[in-house]
Amino acid sequence: TLTLGGRTVLLEHGDLLCSDDRGYQRLRRVLRCRLLQWLYYRLPRALRLRIAEKLRAQSKTRTRRKAARITDTNPAAIRAALQNARASILIHGHTHRPAVHRLDNGDTVYVLGDWRPHGEILRYA
Missing domain, CATH: 3.60.21.10 (Metallo-dependent phosphatases)
Structure with a gap:
């Protein structure tokens, strides 16, 4: 504040x-997992960027399919x-x-x- x-x-x-948006809230909990983050940051940067772009594209596709109110x-x-x-x-x-x-x-x-x-x-x- x-x-x-x-x-x-x-x-x-x-x-x-x-x-x-329960699906997003579940994904958020997984992505905030410290162990998963620790492992992710040990990957080569180029691979991390590819993973991030793929997740972003999947998120856009899923969001388009969901009702706006969700x-x-x-x-x-x-x-x-x-x-x-x-x-x-x-x-x-x-x-x-x-x-x-x-x-x-x-x-x-x-x-x-x-x-x-x-x-x-x-x-x-």
Whole structure:
């Protein structure tokens, strides 16, 4: 969290907010396994890059097949994250569906776009 203009801002990657996407959540747990990471980083860099590209392509294919409501954020997860952080603003990515959402309680959620290929940003002024 950080404070901007007197308001507490929660910065999140966003993948944990997509709690309805059970397949992704399972994959995330596997990829976060320290032993698997240790083994992965012992592979040659070129092989690691090929593995990453293949996983990214498979992820895009699977995401296209899933219903949008499953791959989007869960409203209850957003409310819980804001409440737990005592924040009134949430900034997250992961879904790559840029938007600004005003919640009923006055909180604001900013969803960042994909940084490739356009390099979209959120500017605070």
